Amino acid sequence: MSWDMPSLAPSATSLLDVTVPSARQGDIAHAALASPTRFIELDAFAWSNNTVRVMARNISPTATFDLxxxxxxVTTKKRRLP
Structure with a gap:
């Protein structure tokens, strides 16, 4: 999918909920952008059934970015039980 995230000031975050069929809380989630993101850190969480929440955070101490x-x-993987 395409994500046009807002301009991010230092330490600012932006959230996006993405529909991922069969995702469940506790699943391992991963997100990646097809764009240079040296100072943008992405985290992904299986937020609820069929939904992954992606958080982008500007980790630069001084620069504002508008990508x-x-x-x-976004992908998910089921956790394996021992």
Whole structure:
């Protein structure tokens, strides 16, 4: 999917909920942007059934970034029980 995240000031975050069929709380989630993101850190969480929440955080101490639209990929993987 395409994500045009807003301009992120230092330490600012932006959240996006993505529908991922069969995702469940506790699943391992991963997100990646097809764009240079040296100072943008992505985290992904299996938020609820069929939904992954992606958080982008500007980790630069001084610079504001506006990446524009970029392709966002989100995947989940079931946890294995021992």
């Amino acid at each position: 524009g639209a970029a392709t966002l990929s």
